[in-house]
Amino acid sequence: MPVAGAVISTRQERAEILLAALRACPGVDIYGEDGKGNIIAVLEAASKDEMEALVRRLEAMDEVLHVGITFLAADGNSTDTGSE
Amino acid sequence: MLALQAAEQEQHPELEPGEQYIPCAQCHQEVTPELYTEWNASLHGIGMVACYQCHGTFENFRVTPLAQDCAACHADRMDAYSQDQPCWSCHVPHSFKAEGASAHKKEISENEKPAQ
Amino acid sequence: MKQSRRDFLKTSAALSAASYLGVQLPDTVSSALAAEGDSWHRGTCRLCGVGCRVELGVRSGKPFAIRGVADARTNYGFLCMKGMYFWHCIGHTDRLTHPLYRAKKSEAFKQISWDEALDIAATAFADVVKTHGSDAVAYYGSGQCLTEETYLFQKIMRGGLKTNNVEGNPRLCMASAVGGYLSSFGADEPIGGYSDLEKAHCFFIIGSNTAEAHPVLFRRIMRRKLDNPDTVKVINADPRVSQTSRIADKHLQFKPGSDLSLLNAMAKVIIDEKLYDTDFLANYAVFRQGAESTEVTFSEYVKFLEPYTPEAVAKICGGNISADDIREVARWFANSKGTVSLWCMGINQRIQGVWANNLINNLHILTGQLCKEGADSLSLTGQPNACGGVREAGGLCHILPGHRPVDNEKMRNQVEEAWGVPIGRIPAKPGRHTMDMFAAINSGAIRAIWVNCTSPAQSLPNCDLYIKGMEKDDCFIICTDIFPTRTTELANLILPAAFHFEKTGVYGCTERRSQITLKAVDAPGEAKPEVWIVREWAKRLAVKLDDPVIAHCVKDFDNLEEDYALPRAIWDEYTQKLTAGRDSDLRGASYPVLERMADGVQWPALTEEQALTGGTVKKFVKGLDPLADSLSQNDLPYQFYGPAHADRKLWVWLRAQADPSEVPDAEYPFYLSTGRIIDHWHTMSMTGRVPELLRANPYAHVEINPEDAKELGVQPGDMVEIRSRRGSNLLPAKIYEGPMKGMVFAYWHDQEKSRMINRVTKDDYDPGSKEPEFKICAVQIRRVAGPKPIKPFLL
Numbered sequence: 004m005p006v007a008g009a010v011i012s013t014r015q016e017r018a019e020i021l022l023a024a025l026r027a028c029p030g031v032d033i034y035g036e037d038g039k040g041n042i043i044a045v046l047e048a049a050s051k052d053e054m055e056a057l058v059r060r061l062e063a064m065d066e067v068l069h070v071g072i073t074f075l076a077a078d079g080n081s082t083d084t085g086s087e
Numbered sequence: 088m089l090a091l092q093a094a095e096q097e098q099h100p101e102l103e104p105g106e107q108y109i110p111c112a113q114c115h116q117e118v119t120p121e122l123y124t125e126w127n128a129s130l131h132g133i134g135m136v137a138c139y140q141c142h143g144t145f146e147n148f149r150v151t152p153l154a155q156d157c158a159a160c161h162a163d164r165m166d167a168y169s170q171d172q173p174c175w176s177c178h179v180p181h182s183f184k185a186e187g188a189s190a191h192k193k194e195i196s197e198n199e200k201p202a203q
Numbered sequence: 204m205k206q207s208r209r210d211f212l213k214t215s216a217a218l219s220a221a222s223y224l225g226v227q228l229p230d231t232v233s234s235a236l237a238a239e240g241d242s243w244h245r246g247t248c249r250l251c252g253v254g255c256r257v258e259l260g261v262r263s264g265k266p267f268a269i270r271g272v273a274d275a276r277t278n279y280g281f282l283c284m285k286g287m288y289f290w291h292c293i294g295h296t297d298r299l300t301h302p303l304y305r306a307k308k309s310e311a312f313k314q315i316s317w318d319e320a321l322d323i324a325a326t327a328f329a330d331v332v333k334t335h336g337s338d339a340v341a342y343y344g345s346g347q348c349l350t351e352e353t354y355l356f357q358k359i360m361r362g363g364l365k366t367n368n369v370e371g372n373p374r375l376c377m378a379s380a381v382g383g384y385l386s387s388f389g390a391d392e393p394i395g396g397y398s399d400l401e402k403a404h405c406f407f408i409i410g411s412n413t414a415e416a417h418p419v420l421f422r423r424i425m426r427r428k429l430d431n432p433d434t435v436k437v438i439n440a441d442p443r444v445s446q447t448s449r450i451a452d453k454h455l456q457f458k459p460g461s462d463l464s465l466l467n468a469m470a471k472v473i474i475d476e477k478l479y480d481t482d483f484l485a486n487y488a489v490f491r492q493g494a495e496s497t498e499v500t501f502s503e504y505v506k507f508l509e510p511y512t513p514e515a516v517a518k519i520c521g522g523n524i525s526a527d528d529i530r531e532v533a534r535w536f537a538n539s540k541g542t543v544s545l546w547c548m549g550i551n552q553r554i555q556g557v558w559a560n561n562l563i564n565n566l567h568i569l570t571g572q573l574c575k576e577g578a579d580s581l582s583l584t585g586q587p588n589a590c591g592g593v594r595e596a597g598g599l600c601h602i603l604p605g606h607r608p609v610d611n612e613k614m615r616n617q618v619e620e621a622w623g624v625p626i627g628r629i630p631a632k633p634g635r636h637t638m639d640m641f642a643a644i645n646s647g648a649i650r651a652i653w654v655n656c657t658s659p660a661q662s663l664p665n666c667d668l669y670i671k672g673m674e675k676d677d678c679f680i681i682c683t684d685i686f687p688t689r690t691t692e693l694a695n696l697i698l699p700a701a702f703h704f705e706k707t708g709v710y711g712c713t714e715r716r717s718q719i720t721l722k723a724v725d726a727p728g729e730a731k732p733e734v735w736i737v738r739e740w741a742k743r744l745a746v747k748l749d750d751p752v753i754a755h756c757v758k759d760f761d762n763l764e765e766d767y768a769l770p771r772a773i774w775d776e777y778t779q780k781l782t783a784g785r786d787s788d789l790r791g792a793s794y795p796v797l798e799r800m801a802d803g804v805q806w807p808a809l810t811e812e813q814a815l816t817g818g819t820v821k822k823f824v825k826g827l828d829p830l831a832d833s834l835s836q837n838d839l840p841y842q843f844y845g846p847a848h849a850d851r852k853l854w855v856w857l858r859a860q861a862d863p864s865e866v867p868d869a870e871y872p873f874y875l876s877t878g879r880i881i882d883h884w885h886t887m888s889m890t891g892r893v894p895e896l897l898r899a900n901p902y903a904h905v906e907i908n909p910e911d912a913k914e915l916g917v918q919p920g921d922m923v924e925i926r927s928r929r930g931s932n933l934l935p936a937k938i939y940e941g942p943m944k945g946m947v948f949a950y951w952h953d954q955e956k957s958r959m960i961n962r963v964t965k966d967d968y969d970p971g972s973k974e975p976e977f978k979i980c981a982v983q984i985r986r987v988a989g990p991k992p993i994k995p996f997l998l
Binding site: 004006007008009010019020023024026027028029032033034035036037041043044045046047060066071073074076 | 209212213215216217218219220221223224225226228240242244707721722723725764766767794795798799
């Protein structure tokens, strides 16, 4: 199950609105924003195909100017437990 | 379910399942009459804030409510909350009237002006 | 602290994006040992018509807490216990999670796939339409559906299946208020709203137990009264003493059904003592009478009121009412700087519900207690979205979206054009109203019905009669719901629905305010949002009926993801195309606007700018209502442009006392009334599943007046049989005043058959509003046994 780090960009004055919309999106977790319209998000999907579809959906959203992936892990298997 | 704060929380005396279906206030009118009268006459009583909203039900019972119980309705008042000075240190149960200078930074809204 | 590999990856992913931007993330995330962040999601409470704004706390994809929104102008951060706990329905183990089907109602349900389920749903309706015609199918929805759901369903029924058999449970609670507002003011829904509460100097609460049915509004009234004990008056008129009476300066107890006389008597005092507002009447009002709305003169109105002297009416009302009481409350009403009336089911659920509404509105028109600060005629709406969804978006058989009457050709054509369907597509006649709809199931005239988010098998009056029809295999029943109910018991197809906060959509509350709830968590199992279900069903209907117009109805919604884009597109179509130019204009209240607000938008709000301030606080007032400005015809400050009054006047109605359809007699000597308690909602399928709420009121009681109890030999907790001409119940007794002598009061939430009071109530309805008289019928009472251990019951 892929996990991706993303920077989702919008115009500064639209950030609030986009944040609200993103919070409603399944598979999207908001971690912060830089106050200039760039939103830090983590994306999760069930498969590679679904991750691609999610990114396309985000790019298609009205307020989104760009979705930049900064990190991609192909197999974020949640049954694995790591060390502390 | 909410986690209990510490082992020092008293448990509600054990009741039969059938007895658990008697509303809190009904028993407590007889068992703790002064407390009931005080609550009933307070804004919480008239406004029908029920016992279980602050104290939970049997499985998650807490004699001393948690901060988040107050926060459900009074989130904008939590600025004055701390472990050393919880809500009820000024707002004495069950009348909840507070005396002296307010510990709150935020001005009370028009909607909430206290009774004269 | 344990952290999964997945958590580690998520943290790394977030940090990578943050470092790309040069942004420092909060400590909780930067630390690799952190728990996932808590997030708070804004929305509206799922229950009652107050429209409290809440934030749901979510952690690891699951809700863990709720809190009020302090800046919301509905609740100012406060919640009642139902608001505090309803979110426990999310993730509850009893949730319906898979489609269930049975061909015959004698069979057990089988789990099936969505593909199969949608196919069955489409086939069932298509077959009935082909064999028996469009009017043999029906939709029965709810004031708890999101506006987007109601709007899309009724679009498919009317524009797609060509039937106006679209109804909803607000027919059972608010139809009389709608009829009252339309005939009194020319427009539905209150002129003012909650902001009048803090400015009022007199509250007239009649037929409402606000403390238990609208607790967070009651809180505002309580504060207003307690902060101003001498200058604010509270009048509570109710045959039953309730928790609301605690703040009343005067509690008027009158024989059930005699309130029409009481209201006319108050009007008579206002006339006789010249307490009416001459200018307001001269500028804004006319007097009307009868089925033809014949205009009459002020003198004729005065003459009409002659029999309603306080002395005569005190006798009619009985109870504790004296002639002096009537005079005093009339004077308080008229003379106060601002009077707000509030009412609910006691006035609406009546054979003369519309008339009772008119008579309250009359008092406001006579005294000019309208349009100014602190004055309003405020009908309390029971459900969270009866206004926004059903009344405004076309959810009743006789109205189309945007407050358009079905039987008006120009209105139908406007909707047809907006939908891009052929002119003439929407039938010219209204469909069957609720009681007629379920009678038609009994008679076999309706053979397929979709019941959405409501349980008529328990909530209809005289329910046993209608269960007979629903039980038969002649009628194919589809239910969308979240828990099993008395109605899913009678279904062929059960479709699991997403619950509140598991889907996105808008609710419009009592005060014309539309507010959005965004999806915050996933629905369990295969539960789906209704907007997706309707869309997919419609696509299949189009194929099975070989009717491209049905497909056209959902063409613009196809392929939209269902959690946000789909409801948003539906809301956009509804607001931008169907409310444009109507009195309920909501064009300014787009999703981006609603999402920015602590609360929401009161229509009319034509532009984003208007909407962002909160919209229109007072309708019809120039300077406050953009339509009062743009539609102004003269220099007067108030412009009553409501669509139902071509003369742009307020109408004072001559309405005589008319008794309930069934009153006590020798055989059935008691009045039965029914109602709510604070801890439970409706049929308790939700609230009954929260232990805190269940234990507060685990089963229904019957309240018996102490004097009656003495005569009947009934002690607290005794089992009492209540019997009417229709059915009986066996309920534990609560000895309490409570009801006046000669009257008993039963709570209606219990699902247990022997305690389901609608088996006893009566299904006669108001000829104008078609709303049944739940509130008054005649019963026998007798003690059957001593207290018995009772277990609460949930399906």
